[in-house]
Amino acid sequence: MKAIFDDAQPIELTLIVNGDERRLSAPPLRRLLDVLREDIALTGTKEGCGEGECGACTVLVDGRAELSCLVPCCQVNGCDVRTIEHDNLASIQDAFLEHGGAQCGICTPGMIVMTRAYLDQCERDKSSATIDGAREALAGNLCRCTGYEKILASVLHAARAERAR
Amino acid sequence: MKVASVRTLRDALSALRDAGPNVRILAGGTDLMVEMESGRTRPESIVDVWRVLELRAIRETQEGVTIGALASCTELLENKAVSLHADILVEAARTVGAVQIRNRATIGGNLGTSSPAADLNPVLFALGARVRLESLRGTREIAVESFVKGYRTNDRASDELITAVVLPRRPPHEKRAFKKVGTRRAQSISKVVVAAAVESNGSDIVRARISAGSVADRTILLDGLCRELVGRRFADDAAIMDLCRVQVDASVAPRDDVRSTARYRRFVLIRILAQIVRDAVRVK
Numbered sequence: 001m002k003a004i005f006d007d008a009q010p011i012e013l014t015l016i017v018n019g020d021e022r023r024l025s026a027p028p029l030r031r032l033l034d035v036l037r038e039d040i041a042l043t044g045t046k047e048g049c050g051e052g053e054c055g056a057c058t059v060l061v062d063g064r065a066e067l068s069c070l071v072p073c074c075q076v077n078g079c080d081v082r083t084i085e086h087d088n089l090a091s092i093q094d095a096f097l098e099h100g101g102a103q104c105g106i107c108t109p110g111m112i113v114m115t116r117a118y119l120d121q122c123e124r125d126k127s128s129a130t131i132d133g134a135r136e137a138l139a140g141n142l143c144r145c146t147g148y149e150k151i152l153a154s155v156l157h158a159a160r161a162e163r164a165r
Numbered sequence: 166m167k168v169a170s171v172r173t174l175r176d177a178l179s180a181l182r183d184a185g186p187n188v189r190i191l192a193g194g195t196d197l198m199v200e201m202e203s204g205r206t207r208p209e210s211i212v213d214v215w216r217v218l219e220l221r222a223i224r225e226t227q228e229g230v231t232i233g234a235l236a237s238c239t240e241l242l243e244n245k246a247v248s249l250h251a252d253i254l255v256e257a258a259r260t261v262g263a264v265q266i267r268n269r270a271t272i273g274g275n276l277g278t279s280s281p282a283a284d285l286n287p288v289l290f291a292l293g294a295r296v297r298l299e300s301l302r303g304t305r306e307i308a309v310e311s312f313v314k315g316y317r318t319n320d321r322a323s324d325e326l327i328t329a330v331v332l333p334r335r336p337p338h339e340k341r342a343f344k345k346v347g348t349r350r351a352q353s354i355s356k357v358v359v360a361a362a363v364e365s366n367g368s369d370i371v372r373a374r375i376s377a378g379s380v381a382d383r384t385i386l387l388d389g390l391c392r393e394l395v396g397r398r399f400a401d402d403a404a405i406m407d408l409c410r411v412q413v414d415a416s417v418a419p420r421d422d423v424r425s426t427a428r429y430r431r432f433v434l435i436r437i438l439a440q441i442v443r444d445a446v447r448v449k
Contacts, residue, residue, distance in 0.1 A: 055265060
């Protein structure tokens with residue numbers, strides 16, 4: 001199937017966002033970030049740099065961590081998209097709250113979604129979360145406030161809490 | 166601007182034929198989306214190939230391994246055939262961006278953009294990769310060092326699509342190295358990147374392919390150094406360093422830019438090359 005669009009003309013899209021089917025129309029190259037924040041009012045996902053450097057806008061597309069500022073919406077038609085508003089992030093959010101993993105909060109949604117991707121990866125690999133693994137997983141998420149130690153501690157506490165469940 | 170969103174290779178090729186010369190191919194978007202957002206690029210049309218799944222496969226063959234152009238860095242570093250025949254490609258893929266970028270950045274995109282700072286391209290030069298290009302006119306393969314032609318330019322015609330990268334089987338007795346120098350370990354773009362494949366017969370080097378990135382307007386093969394190494398024996402480490410210095414001065418003219426200076430790049434490149442040669446000649 002080949003579809004040719006004019007980039008100024010909206011196309012019909014169906015996304016599964018946090019488990020809910022969303023039908024909307026948007027120009028094909030509109031960034032997934034803008035579709036989430038402006039078209040369906042899920043403003044939890046933040047725009048940091050807007051050029052793929054900072055990780056603030058990280059979401060999961062069919063389970064893979066991607067930067068929503070670099071994804072045109074025509075590439076996610078029919079995909080499963082999970083954002084910071086998803087309801088399977090509670091134990092991670094609790095750990096970030098309890099261990100001071102957030103300060104100004106702009107990078108936090110990306111950090112938490114990336115932590116979800118990392119813990120899911122650990123589960124698939126049947127391995128435990130480690131400090132080195134967490135560093136590697138969160139290497140693309142920049143924070144200008146915390147110095148990372150508390151973020152990494154939060155990730156490891158979240159991993160422990162989920163295992164204990 | 167027209168956007169063609171395709172799911173099959175055939176549709177991709179017919180969209181490229183119909184689009185005319187001012188067309189950009191969109192895959193993982195790690196280059197093009199940034200260029201468009203900043204206003205630096207405004208092509209007349211875009212062919213989005215990201216979901217052409219047949220271009221994502223990695224296959225081990227009699228000759229080696231054929232990597233679909235849409236294989237992402239993550240897929241490269243999880244693949245057994247790539248690890249077996251192209252271990253330094255896995256190493257290089259691991260240094261690209263961070264997880265989110267590696268999930269989207271593709272091997273075909275690295276070649277298509279032909280940035281001098283691309284991290285996978287020096288490895289493809291060192292391993293003697295061939296680039297497969299397809300159009301409705303037919304299929305051809307070209308050596309990667311002939312494919313890359315200048316600063317962000319290459320031999321692809323506007324109706325062609327890079328569909329695969331073909332790598333030879335790993336030869337026995339080949340030593341390989343990959344070294345990237347950036348500002349930090351993750352999410353950085355290279356100041357200097359080097360990849361090498363050096364084959365020896367037990368006592369002498371019989372063949373060498375050494376490539377560098379971020380030190381010229383394009384990824385380069387250090388032909389002169391490679392020729393000098395064949396059959397060469399060195400009195401000591403200083404002799405190795407001298408040869409590398411002479412060869413770099415003769416064939417490489419790095420530039421100052423936002424990421425580094427010409428002086429630093431030259432200094433680091435010479436030392437990385439000397440280290441690679443030292444390790445290679447010490448093969449028993």
